[in-house]
Amino acid sequence: MIIKTAEFSVSNSDYRKCPAPNIPEYAFIGRSNVGKSSLINMLCNHKELARTSSSPGKTQLINHFIINKNWFLVDLPGYGYAKISKTSRAKWMKMVSDYLTMRPNLMSVFVLIDSRIPPQDIDIEFINNLGMWQVPFAIIFTKRDKSSEVKMENLVEEYKAKLAETWEEFPPYFISSAIKKIGREEILNYIGEVNKLFKQ
Numbered sequence: 001m002i003i004k005t006a007e008f009s010v011s012n013s014d015y016r017k018c019p020a021p022n023i024p025e026y027a028f029i030g031r032s033n034v035g036k037s038s039l040i041n042m043l044c045n046h047k048e049l050a051r052t053s054s055s056p057g058k059t060q061l062i063n064h065f066i067i068n069k070n071w072f073l074v075d076l077p078g079y080g081y082a083k084i085s086k087t088s089r090a091k092w093m094k095m096v097s098d099y100l101t102m103r104p105n106l107m108s109v110f111v112l113i114d115s116r117i118p119p120q121d122i123d124i125e126f127i128n129n130l131g132m133w134q135v136p137f138a139i140i141f142t143k144r145d146k147s148s149e150v151k152m153e154n155l156v157e158e159y160k161a162k163l164a165e166t167w168e169e170f171p172p173y174f175i176s177s178a179i180k181k182i183g184r185e186e187i188l189n190y191i192g193e194v195n196k197l198f199k200q
């Protein structure tokens with residue numbers, strides 16, 4: 001897929017105020033610092049479409065971007081911040097779970113996982129919640145440039161073993177690097193294929 005246009009649409013904290021669900025939509029989520037903003041910017045060929053963690057006052061909102069005027073890319077607030085209160089976590093959970101379960105045009109969630117880190121409970125828990133909510137998802141292993149071929153393969157195997165405890169099948173997965181621009185075509189082509197399945 002060629003990206004012709006990528007524009008910010010709207011940010012909010014309530015799925016009811018999200019844009020009309022009349023085109024397919026893909027949400028990106030992961031632990032803070034996983035490389036989500038860098039990946040979104042890499043996919044869209046845009047230096048600062050999504051704001052990186054270094055931007056001050058980065059807000060905890062559902063951010064919609066419209067791509068090629070025919071699908072939405074959604075940047076969801078990440079999880080796993082070290083210093084987060086129980087109240088903020090509960091607020092995040094309500095906002096994200098409402099959004100994930102109430103968007104009829106949500107074709108897939110991309111769960112981002114840092115290639116360098118062995119399976120963490122917080123990511124597995126989130127993936128298992130997606131199962132409970134019956135939300136389709138794929139995994140993107142980020143920062144591929146930071147790990148060797150062997151380490152990368154081992155990590156995927158570890159995830160396969162871990163998810164086999166609760167899942168019958170391993171989801172579609174991609175390996176990416178925002179720095180080396182790895183995985184861009186694969187992810188965009190996948191989105192292009194899934195777009196064809198969208199029915200209003």
Ligand code: GDP
Pocket residue numbers: 030031032033034035036037038039051052053054078142143144145146176177178179180
């Ligand atoms: P976010 O918090 O998930 O949005 O993560 P960011 O995109 O802000 O990235 C967090 C940190 O990881 C920053 O220091 C990035 O420069 C770095 N980073 C992001 N993607 C990559 C990547 O593909 N390779 C490497 N080596 N570093 C990355």
